[in-house]
Each structure stands twice: as C-alpha cells, then as structure tokens.
Amino acid sequence: TVERTFSIVKPNAVAKNVIGAIYSRFEAAGLKIVAAKMVHLTREQAEGFYAEHKGRPFFDGLVDFMTSGPIMVQVLEGKDAVRRNREIMGATNPENALAGTLRADYADSLTENAAHGSDSLESAEREIAYFFANNEVCPRTR
Ligand code: CMP
Numbered sequence: 001t002v003e004r005t006f007s008i009v010k011p012n013a014v015a016k017n018v019i020g021a022i023y024s025r026f027e028a029a030g031l032k033i034v035a036a037k038m039v040h041l042t043r044e045q046a047e048g049f050y051a052e053h054k055g056r057p058f059f060d061g062l063v064d065f066m067t068s069g070p071i072m073v074q075v076l077e078g079k080d081a082v083r084r085n086r087e088i089m090g091a092t093n094p095e096n097a098l099a100g101t102l103r104a105d106y107a108d109s110l111t112e113n114a115a116h117g118s119d120s121l122e123s124a125e126r127e128i129a130y131f132f133a134n135n136e137v138c139p140r141t142r
Pocket residue numbers: 053058062092110111112113115116117
C-alpha cells in the first residue's frame with residue numbers, strides 16, 4: 001500500500017553537504033518527496049517533537065544537537081514508505097547500521113545519526129502535522 005512517512009535530514013548531515021545525496025537515496029528506492037523545507041528548530045520545537053523521549057538520559061543532548069543548525073524536513077510517499085525509509089536509514093545506532101545505509105555512511109554517533117524517520121503510520125501522521133500545514137504537502141493523485 002502507498003503510504004506517507006516523515007523524514008528529517010539532521011544537522012550533522014546538512015553540515016556535511018549531503019542533502020542531495022540523501023534525497024537521491026530516497027528517490028532511487030522509489031520514494032517520492034511530496035513536501036520539503038529547511039528549518040532551524042527552536043528548543044521548544046525540538047522538545048515538542050521528541051516529547052515521547054522527555055526524561056530519558058539522552059533527551060537534553062538530543063535537543064542540543066537538533067537545535068545546533070538547520071535541518072531538512074520532508075514527507076516521503078511510496079509503497080510501504082514507513083518501512084522502506086527505515087531500511088534506507090539503517091539502525092538508530094550507527095554501530096549496528098548495515099553497510100550502504102544512511103546511518104552507516106553519514107552518522108557521527110547515536111545522537112548525531114544523520115536522519116530520522118517515523119516508526120509507524122501513526123507517528124508519521126503526527127510528525128507530518130507537526131511540521132507541515134495541509135497546503136504545504138502535495139495532494140494525493142491516487
Ligand atoms: P531518532 O530517530 O531521531 O529518535 C530519537 C533520537 O534520539 C534517535 O534518533 C537518536 O538520534 C537519539 N538517541 C540518543 N541516544 C539514544 C538512545 N540511547 N536510544 C535511542 N535514541 C537515542
């Protein structure tokens with residue numbers, strides 16, 4: 001089934017100048033970019049996005065990192081987009097990420113792991129709405 005998922009190119013990957021390289025991975029895997037923008041998160045925005053992790057030992061470091069520079073946020077559409085995007089990214093911890101995945105190639109650490117992707121359709125819906133108004137996302141054609 002055709003799905004939509006939410007994706008972030010994190011500050012370390014933007015700083016490495018690999019936005020296009022990462023977008024090419026999505027496109028080569030058959031995922032279409034149906035919304036995209038660059039944003040520099042405030043602490044409030046980053047804390048809200050990662051609210052489910054509040055209280056975890058890595059939370060403050062994660063917010064520091066995610067507000068350290070601009071990010072790209074995008075909506076990806078395609079067959080099994082949630083799972084496919086997670087395959088393209090590789091494991092959250094780059095030490096466990098398979099060769100050829102985004103995290104294997106562009107992560108610097110568990111926190112600076114280059115990309116974020118929704119872990120479910122429910123998360124995708126919430127995360128897309130957190131960053132995009134309805135009129136900022138391409139209408140569905142199917
Ligand atoms: P992300 O998919 O953006 O979701 C939460 C982020 O927290 C995760 O990627 C990691 O970059 C970061 N993080 C840092 N430490 C941990 C940890 N111990 N477990 C899970 N996520 C962590």
